[in-house]
Amino acid sequence: MLSEKYIVNIGPQHPSTHGGLHVEAVMDGEIVVDAIVHLGYVHRSVEKIAESRTYAQFVPYTSRLDYLASHLPTLGYCQAVEKLLGLQVPERAEYIRVIMAELSRIASHLVFVGSCAIDLGATTGLIYCLRDRERIMDLFEMSSGQRMLAAYMRIGGIAEDWPEEFIPALKSFLNDLPSMLEEYRGLLNGNEILQARLNGIGILSAEEALRYGVTGPNLRASGVEYDLRKADPYGIYERFAFSVPTAQRGDCWARFIVRLAEIEQSASIIWQALKDLPDGEIKAKVPRVIKPQKGLEVYHRIESSKGELGYYIASDGSENPYRLHVRAPSFVNLMVLPLISRGGKLQDIVANIATLDPVLGESDR
Amino acid sequence: MNQGDMNGILNDIKQVFGETIEINADKFFPIVRCDAEQLLELMRTLKEQFGFNYLANLNGVDYGEQFEMIYHLYTIPARAKLLVKTRVSRDVPILPSLIELWPTADWQEREVYDLMGILFQGHPNLLRVLLPDDFIGHPLRKDFK
Numbered sequence: 001m002l003s004e005k006y007i008v009n010i011g012p013q014h015p016s017t018h019g020g021l022h023v024e025a026v027m028d029g030e031i032v033v034d035a036i037v038h039l040g041y042v043h044r045s046v047e048k049i050a051e052s053r054t055y056a057q058f059v060p061y062t063s064r065l066d067y068l069a070s071h072l073p074t075l076g077y078c079q080a081v082e083k084l085l086g087l088q089v090p091e092r093a094e095y096i097r098v099i100m101a102e103l104s105r106i107a108s109h110l111v112f113v114g115s116c117a118i119d120l121g122a123t124t125g126l127i128y129c130l131r132d133r134e135r136i137m138d139l140f141e142m143s144s145g146q147r148m149l150a151a152y153m154r155i156g157g158i159a160e161d162w163p164e165e166f167i168p169a170l171k172s173f174l175n176d177l178p179s180m181l182e183e184y185r186g187l188l189n190g191n192e193i194l195q196a197r198l199n200g201i202g203i204l205s206a207e208e209a210l211r212y213g214v215t216g217p218n219l220r221a222s223g224v225e226y227d228l229r230k231a232d233p234y235g236i237y238e239r240f241a242f243s244v245p246t247a248q249r250g251d252c253w254a255r256f257i258v259r260l261a262e263i264e265q266s267a268s269i270i271w272q273a274l275k276d277l278p279d280g281e282i283k284a285k286v287p288r289v290i291k292p293q294k295g296l297e298v299y300h301r302i303e304s305s306k307g308e309l310g311y312y313i314a315s316d317g318s319e320n321p322y323r324l325h326v327r328a329p330s331f332v333n334l335m336v337l338p339l340i341s342r343g344g345k346l347q348d349i350v351a352n353i354a355t356l357d358p359v360l361g362e363s364d365r
Numbered sequence: 366m367n368q369g370d371m372n373g374i375l376n377d378i379k380q381v382f383g384e385t386i387e388i389n390a391d392k393f394f395p396i397v398r399c400d401a402e403q404l405l406e407l408m409r410t411l412k413e414q415f416g417f418n419y420l421a422n423l424n425g426v427d428y429g430e431q432f433e434m435i436y437h438l439y440t441i442p443a444r445a446k447l448l449v450k451t452r453v454s455r456d457v458p459i460l461p462s463l464i465e466l467w468p469t470a471d472w473q474e475r476e477v478y479d480l481m482g483i484l485f486q487g488h489p490n491l492l493r494v495l496l497p498d499d500f501i502g503h504p505l506r507k508d509f510k
Contacts, residue, residue, distance in 0.1 A: 040495040047480070048504050083393065210418055210441060213469030226441055298393055299422060299437050299448070310422050312435065323505075325424040335472050364495060 003029050008346060012041045016119040016350045019360030023337070023349060030345055035338040039331070042364040050324035055081050055290040058321070060151040065326065065362045067148055069108035071100045071140075072304040073326075073362070074153040079234055080300035080311040081155045084292040090281040093157035094236045098273045099170070100143070100152060102266040106177075107136040108305035109259045109266075112357045116256060117188055119354040120197045125188050132180045135173045142166050155290065157283030167274070177267050181260065189257070198252040202340040202352040205250055212339070213332045216307025218356060221258045222250035228303035239276075240269045255355040291319055299327075306330050306357060330363035371395060371445055374415055381410060394437075394448040404451050405461040408436070412466050416440050417447060420467040423474070425481040427507045432458055432483055453483065462488035480505040 008025045011017035020041025026034040046065070050058050062077040063070040075097055082089060089097075110133040117125025137147040143162050144152040152159050188194055204214065206222040219226055227244040229237040245261035247254035294317030301310035307329030316322035333356050341349050375388055375395055386407065387398040399407050411417045417438040426433045436449040453460055462485035463470040474485045475494040482503030485491055493500065502509055 040493075040497070043495045045504060048509075211468050213420060213467065213473075224441065231442070231444060296392070301421065308421060310437070312422060312424055312437075314426055323424075323426045325422070327422040327424075331472065331476075332469060335469065 005033060010349060012038075017353060017360075018115065018358060020364070021334075021353070021358065021360055023353070025341075025346055025349055027346065032341050032344050032346060032349065035341040035349060037334060037337055039334070039360075039364055042360050044365065046365045047324055047326065050321050052320060054319045055292075055321065056155055058324070059154065060149070063149040063151045065328065065365065066108070066304060066306065066309075066330075066359050067361050068111050068359050069104035069305040070148055070150050071097075071104040071152060072108075072302065073309060074151060075101050075235075076300060076302040076304065076309050077311055078153045078155050079302065080298055080313055081290070081292070083298045083300050084296055084313060084315060085155075085286075085290065087156050087284050087286065089157055089235075089284055091278045092161075092280045093282045093284075095273045095277045096158055096162065096282065097153060097235060098237070098240075099270050099277075100140075100158075102269050102273075103136050103139060103170075105266045105305045106263050107133050108357075108359075109263050110136075112259050112354075113184055113188070113256070116351075116354040116357075117194070119350050120194055122188065122191065122194060125184070128180075128183060128187065132176075135169075135176075139166065139170055139173065142169065154283060154286075156286035157281070161282050170270070170274070174267055174270060177263070181263060184260065189260075195253065197347070197351050198256055198355070200249075201252045201344065201348045202355065203249065203251045204336055204340050208336070208339065209250070212336045214307070214336055215329055216303065216305070216333070217258045217262060218255055218307065218333050218336075220244065220246045221254035223248045228301060228308060232301065234300070234302055240272050242269050252351045252355040255357075259357075289319055291315075291317060293317065301327070304329060306359065306362065307333055309362075326362075326365055328362040328365060330358040330360070331365075334358050334363055374445055374447075378411070378415065381414070382407065394446060396448045396450060398450045401451050401453050401460055404449075405463070407449065408463055408466055411438060411447070411449070415445075416443070417445070420463065420469050423463075423470065423477065425477045425483050425505070427481065427505065428452075429507070430455055432481065434460055434477070434483065436463075458483045459486055460484070461486050462491075464488055479503070482506060 010023040012020040012022040022038035024036040062073045065073040110129045114126040114129030141147050144150040204222050206224050209219050209222045225244050225246050242265045245258050247258050292315035297314040299312045301308050310327030312325040313321050314323040419439045419441050422437040431452045433452050438447045477483050479493040
């Protein structure tokens with residue numbers, strides 16, 4: 001027996017939508033028939049702004065794409081411009097970049113674990129994760145003077161070298177990280193309610209994930225071992241030994257545990273980078289006015305904490321990019337939300353949004 | 366994927382399509398250029414015959430008289446990459462939608478329509494995705510004021 005369909009609006013003002021995301025859930029009784037996603041509440045027209053800024057001026061805008069892992073989008077942009085210019089980045093800068101990028105990934109995944117927990121009602125999970133993430137924010141503040149929107153990477157290197165107290169603080173954080181993870185696992189993984197809310201919910205098959213262009217931890221949770229740090233290495237990632245955590249079931253639970261496992265891998269990369277960290281220059285010699293060759297265009301992609309973050313830049317030989325396009329992983333990943341929500345219950349949409357881990361600054365640009 | 370394999374793939378593509386497409390490469394990508402009418406057929410062949418199962422990115426560029434559409438294709442788990450380009454006139458900016466081949470084109474094509482004003486034939490739901498529905502104009506066009 002069919003009842004009359006009705007619509008439940010989730011967001012744009014709702015804590016579980018992680019920013020201005022609006023989902024129209026079409027309900028048949030208790031069952032979700034369709035979920036219509038409306039984006040654009042934080043659209044800033046970043047791509048248009050880029051056309052009237054110089055290459056260097058655009059760096060701080062990139063931090064504001066994925067503000068939960070602000071070093072990652074900046075890294076991708078700087079490397080794209082360096083590719084255009086054919087610049088070689090000094091060794092020390094490369095190592096510092098890797099460490100900052102992986103710290104960003106850990107910070108972003110900590111927010112994921114915490115926000116996933118609170119979306120499902122576990123407030124303590126959020127508090128613990130944000131407490132520990134604060135130590136990464138302190139590290140960022142120490143190195144760049146900014147907690148979240150650091151714009152620390154520069155075209156050709158990084159803004160400034162670390163202060164003396166940075167490495168001891170970083171090591172102390174890394175030493176404490178295993179016990180933090182143990183704490184989350186004790187608090188969350190074994191929790192019956194969390195398991196019931198995540199297990200078998202929002203299943204995304206590997207095939208569908210590829211068709212829909214899903215990347216990052218969401219793809220790996222569906223059983224596809226695909227990580228751009230290994231599949232299309234950029235920077236100096238080839239030098240580090242790390243594994244790519246995957247899970248097979250593609251449900252919310254898989255997406256949750258894959259990210260927890262990734263935190264450990266990132267920490268292992270940071271340890272290796274710290275061990276080999278060379279002395280020396282932190283910035284290549286970059287012309288004061290950056291004018292890439294006319295007609296050059298580049299697509300550079302990195303593995304951000306959300307998936308494949310790509311920058312397409314076309315140059316017309318002037319100081320400003322002729323066209324700049326950001327391929328935002330959150331935007332593409334969100335496309336499967338209706339697919340994995342259909343047939344479920346209303347509260348599963350919350351779990352699905354939480355485990356797809358979109359950041360709206362990036363998806364709306 | 367090494368350079369030799371990629372050249373092999375490009376030769377095979379050339380053999381299937383002959384002179385109707387243009388293949389060359391810049392510093393970063395092997396590039397296939399084709400006409401708008403050919404796009405769907407070319408893409409279908411690339412996907413089904415050559416295994417390009419992952420459409421990473423698509424976007425439009427405004428070159429005055431014409432718009433250029435750019436598609437970045439990859440294979441997973443192999444590492445072949447390909448850039449497909451096509452041009453449409455500014456007056457009639459209509460291209461076939463690739464949504465039946467890669468559903469990931471859905472929102473990405475909507476975004477191109479929204480910001481650049483290129484229409485995609487066969488797209489079931491070509492609405493604005495980032496800007497408000499009543500917005501007038503396409504901001505990424507160079508003549509947008």
